[in-house]
Amino acid sequence: MSELVVRIAARGDGVTASGRHVPFGIPGDAVLEDGALAFGKHHQHPPCRHFPECGGCQLQHADDAAYRDYLVSRVETALAQHALETEIRTPHLSPPRSRRRATLKALKLGNGVAIGFHGEKSHRIVDMRECHILRPELFALVQPLRALLGTLLKPKRGAEVQMTLLHQGIDVLLRHVSAEGLAAIEALTGFAMAQGLARLAVDTGDGPEPVYEPLPASIRLSGADVAFPPGAFLQATEDGEAALVDCVRECVGEERPVADLFAGLGTFALATRAAYAAEASRDTAAALKRASPATLVEHRDLYRRPLDTTELGRFQAVILDPPRAGAEQQVAQLAGSAVGRVAYVSCNPATFARDARLLIDGGYALDWVRPVGQFRWSTHVELAGSFSR
Template sequence: MNELIVRIAARGDGVTATGRHVPFVVPGDAVLDDGALAFGPHHQAPPCRHFPECGGCQLQHADDEAYIGYLSSRIELALAQHGLETEIRPPHLSPPRSRRRATLKALKLGRGAVVGFNAEKSHRIVDMQECHILRPELFALVAPVRGLFTQLLKPKQVAEAQLTLIDGGADVLLRNVSAADLPALQALTDFAGTYGLARLSIDSGNGPETMYEPVPATVSLSGAQVTFPHGAFLQATADGQETLVECVRECAAGSKAIADLFAGLGTFALATGAAYAAEAARDSAAALKRAAPTMQVDHRDLYRRPLDSSELSGFGAVVLDPPRAGAEQQVDQLAASAVPRIAYVSCNPATFARDARRLADGGYRLEWVKPVGQFRWSTHVELAACFAR
């Protein structure tokens, strides 16, 4: 009997009503009796020649309606596993070619080099000839970076290029690369000048070393110019960041004092006028302090030393934006606090749902969740949520 695909699982496979997993299908497709596939109205032709070999995307065969449904269902299922449900708002989906940061792998082979993302479930590098997720300014650097690695790397040497668009252009950090002689130094400076980089740095294993930075590297956040440390975190797309900021502002609106925990460079602290911010990365905390000298910025590891309920007592709202592991230790303290509102930004529905259960058990109500698809066509789901007592 034919089986209809009813949803997309966490890792991108289609799932039938009987629980059968089938790769590269979407809801509305069908598995026929003979094992052949019949594509439905939401199955599209993948736009990129590298799909599905390249690991940068897993769902290019899903049209926007199917992909948006996937974003919502991931969150609904994660919450349901912890006995929770709430309003799931219409997802925000970043458009193609909007990703402003990426880390590309490189390998010297023969007289050339391959540069791109790893193949799906493999360490093999897919040599990038086109890309439908990167901003055009970043994709334009792929071929020049390939040429630079061809000059700098030894045979079979691996390296990586971390590319980020900031105020002055592209910030490029090359890892496992050294400038051991004058030709290498010249190649690096020529590359940076020719392509108008905001900054070029190398890391040969002892930390990043700036090779070219005509003006201080900064990123603008809510009108403030913030120093951009090497490898600092930045939301993947500008429109995704704007959506998350709007959600956080809505949740925290009217609060007398706001604390931003896991603050990074201050994406949400600066947007909300937070009174307090805590961040574990020393360089990011220092950059935020310089950008907002009147804000109390605490260099603090919230996994080892979360704010306790007494420290939280003076805040009308708390913003949380933890790494993928979630914020279990800090959430336990929030659950025991009297903070009226919590805006939670997450890049992992599973750990978010776990933390949401703890907050609910502590007396919070999960008012709504907004899915955000910054990593278009991938299985990576982000969200903003609002809790209230």
């Protein structure tokens, strides 16, 4: 007797009603008696030759409807673990070939260089020959990078390549690559000029050092040009950023003044004309301060020193966009504050749900959540949630 796959688990396996985990199963697929899958209507042919070997994607075999259901399920499951329910809005999906930042691994093997993402559940590099998630501008740089790193890396030595597409061009940060000696400097600057890079920086362990930057590298956020420090954080896709900004604006509404906590370069502070922003990275905080003189920007580690209830009392609305660990310390202070609205952007449904429970226990209502699939075909889920008193 066959079993139907009814959902996709957090790590991408299909799960039947009996709890059986089935690799590459999609809801609607049937698991036959011999363990083979009979594909249902939501099972699609993966577009990339590297799937499933490459760890950049886990769900290329799911069509858009199944992938949206997966994103909703991840959020519902995380909330349920804390006895929470709310409206889960239709997820936003970034289209293929829209990711504007990526970190690739490289390794010199023989006369060549392998460059790409690690294999699924492996440290082996899958040598990238096509990619359906990166912006074409980024993928076009992969082969030239092979040639460059072939001249700079010693045999069996690895490197990391961080690429970010700015409006001036591509910003490249190379880690574990030597920039010593005239020949190496000439190779790096020649590569940067030939590829029209916005900037090329190298980090040998003491922090990024630009070796080529014809004009100050910057990113445009809500109409403002913001200096972009090497290695800075940027939302993965432009459309995903716009979806999250729309969610934050809706949550905050006309409430003023607004505080943006874990503000980064000001993706949300600039969009909402925030009166105050806190950011732990000194260089990032300085970039936001220069771009938005009207915002009081504080270099502040909110894990060590969250805003207390007295400081929060200045604001009608607060925006949170913490790292994957969430914002438990700051949320505990918010729960005891009089702030009327909280917009919470998260890249981890589990820590979001934990923090949501604290806010709700402190008197907030979770009005709605919208999942955002910026990392298309991956198990990485982002979301925006709206809280109000």
